[in-house]
Amino acid sequence: MTATMIADTSVDLDAEGFLTDPQQWNEQLAEAIARENGIPELTERHWLVVKFMRERFLTTGTAPSIRSLGKESGVPIKELYQLFPKGPAKLAAKIGGIPKPRGCI
Amino acid sequence: MTRKRIVILGGGTGGTMTANRLRRRFDRDEAEIHVVDRDDTHVYQPGLLFVPFGLAQVGEIVRPRRRQLRDGVVFHENEVESVALDKDEVLLDDGTALPYDVLVVATGVRLQPEETEGMTGAGWNERVFTFYSPEGADRLQGALERFAGGRLVVNLVDMPIKCPVAPLEFAFLADWYLRERDIRDKVELVYSTPLDGAFTKPIASERLAGLLAEKEVELVTEFNAGEVDGVGGKLSSYDGRELDFDLLVTIPLHGGAAYVERSPGLGDAFGFVPTNKSTLQTSVKPNVFALGDATDLPTSKAGSVTHFEGEVLAENIARYLAGQELDGGYDGHANCFIESGFHKALLIDFNYDTEPLPGHFPTAVGLPLLRESRLNHLGKLMFQWVYWHALLPGREIPGIGPAMPTAGKKPVPAHAS
Numbered sequence: 001m002t003a004t005m006i007a008d009t010s011v012d013l014d015a016e017g018f019l020t021d022p023q024q025w026n027e028q029l030a031e032a033i034a035r036e037n038g039i040p041e042l043t044e045r046h047w048l049v050v051k052f053m054r055e056r057f058l059t060t061g062t063a064p065s066i067r068s069l070g071k072e073s074g075v076p077i078k079e080l081y082q083l084f085p086k087g088p089a090k091l092a093a094k095i096g097g098i099p100k101p102r103g104c105i
Numbered sequence: 106m107t108r109k110r111i112v113i114l115g116g117g118t119g120g121t122m123t124a125n126r127l128r129r130r131f132d133r134d135e136a137e138i139h140v141v142d143r144d145d146t147h148v149y150q151p152g153l154l155f156v157p158f159g160l161a162q163v164g165e166i167v168r169p170r171r172r173q174l175r176d177g178v179v180f181h182e183n184e185v186e187s188v189a190l191d192k193d194e195v196l197l198d199d200g201t202a203l204p205y206d207v208l209v210v211a212t213g214v215r216l217q218p219e220e221t222e223g224m225t226g227a228g229w230n231e232r233v234f235t236f237y238s239p240e241g242a243d244r245l246q247g248a249l250e251r252f253a254g255g256r257l258v259v260n261l262v263d264m265p266i267k268c269p270v271a272p273l274e275f276a277f278l279a280d281w282y283l284r285e286r287d288i289r290d291k292v293e294l295v296y297s298t299p300l301d302g303a304f305t306k307p308i309a310s311e312r313l314a315g316l317l318a319e320k321e322v323e324l325v326t327e328f329n330a331g332e333v334d335g336v337g338g339k340l341s342s343y344d345g346r347e348l349d350f351d352l353l354v355t356i357p358l359h360g361g362a363a364y365v366e367r368s369p370g371l372g373d374a375f376g377f378v379p380t381n382k383s384t385l386q387t388s389v390k391p392n393v394f395a396l397g398d399a400t401d402l403p404t405s406k407a408g409s410v411t412h413f414e415g416e417v418l419a420e421n422i423a424r425y426l427a428g429q430e431l432d433g434g435y436d437g438h439a440n441c442f443i444e445s446g447f448h449k450a451l452l453i454d455f456n457y458d459t460e461p462l463p464g465h466f467p468t469a470v471g472l473p474l475l476r477e478s479r480l481n482h483l484g485k486l487m488f489q490w491v492y493w494h495a496l497l498p499g500r501e502i503p504g505i506g507p508a509m510p511t512a513g514k515k516p517v518p519a520h521a522s
Binding site for chain 1: 263299329331344358375
């Protein structure tokens with residue numbers, strides 16, 4: 001775990017760049033993390049997913065899998081991959097300031 | 106106490122053993138026990154793996170559900186229409202209402218191949234197969250027999266699935282089968298998974314990836330299958346990668362039983378029932394319990410899990426009816442043989458907190474863990490007898506309790522996970 005400055009905020013990140021304390025998150029931070037990960041601008045659709053992800057984690061303690069995102073976030077899986085190329089669940093979690101989804105057993 | 110009614114939905118592994126355990130535990134004037142299932146065919150599911158290779162026939166691994174239930178258990182051969190949690194009542198497809206004092210959800214999972222684009226279209230059961238159903242396993246047997254060479258792709262679409270090691274076992278056995286037939290050099294074997302390794306738990310994942318490599322099976326990771334073209338022989342991932350196949354063996358998406366979705370408040374978005382991971386009481390209502398594949402618990406969907414849960418579940422139903430505090434004794438214990446071909450198998454044993462480790466089971470003298478051996482293969486074969494004669498009747502297996510044993514396990518130095 002290392003303290004890093006992003007968007008003028010000092011945050012604690014794990015080895016893969018996920019926030020270890022979701023309380024350190026804010027929207028400017030999200031935009032900065034998005035830019036670092038190849039998403040120049042967060043659109044309304046991005047925010048829909050990021051906020052769904054974050055809220056689900058904060059209420060249940062687990063980040064949703066890609067399959068639940070596709071079923072429950074209101075954004076179909078195909079579009080999720082367009083919004084967050086490569087790994088939508090991982091990337092949206094990173095931007096949303098929550099730990100990496102474990103998702104599997 | 107006045108006579109209570111316990112209704113168990115599902116006459117598979119979990120439902121049958123629970124009915125039998127509870128029947129032994131309660132006198133008939135203490136409790137009525139009802140089991141509901143839509144058919145009278147109990148499949149020994151671990152046997153499905155062997156069917157495609159001609160090592161078992163479907164007829165040898167099925168028995169009537171009714172015959173596995175003790176006298177004094179009422180069996181209803183009905184589809185469940187829905188559960189009315191507010192009325193403590195199950196509605197059956199023939200219009201019968203079955204009120205309960207305690208409900209046990211044990212209806213396992215439902216395969217959902219139709220949820221993946223193109224999967225059940227042209228080519229389904231011709232070039233695209235699953236061995237997760239008796240019919241599919243049987244059809245795949247014919248296809249493998251006719252298979253003369255080409256690309257054989259194994260794909261699991263997404264977790265959770267029943268028996269997470271079964272797709273790996275299929276790949277290992279396919280390698281063995283093709284070598285026996287002397288056509289292994291004409292076949293490219295590919296194992297594709299949405300996980301970032303061969304398996305979910307790091308140490309086992311590493312060893313199993315090693316075994317795939319030894320058997321010359323190509324491992325493709327983080328592959329989230331989005332579309333199947335059964336005519337063109339193409340499996341595409343959401344991020345735009347493609348795998349060509351001549352034969353696709355898929356493990357389709359899994360969800361809970363359909364009635365769960367028709368019953369307001371009973372399940373989550375996938376039809377799994379939110380369940381307390383140590384007591385097996387659901388968070389849906391205090392008089393509703395669940396076990397086996399039907400739950401949302403963070404453990405493997407496997408018969409061994411159901412078996413270990415079963416002991417805690419029966420105890421907790423008795424405690425609940427007696428107004429006592431529940432026992433939080435289930436630790437997530439799972440135990441699986443992994444058939445690896447050439448008359449060998451591995452064994453893994455783990456729980457919520459401890460991943461599969463090397464060593465021996467159940468104590469320092471016992472079956473080798475996380476390592477190929479003939480003894481484990483014999484254990485796997487013998488297990489079918491144990492299943493029908495000890496597991497389903499709800500008997501304890503001597504020396505193997507619900508809690509995961511630690512005596513024979515060797516800790517492994519810290520590693521990156």
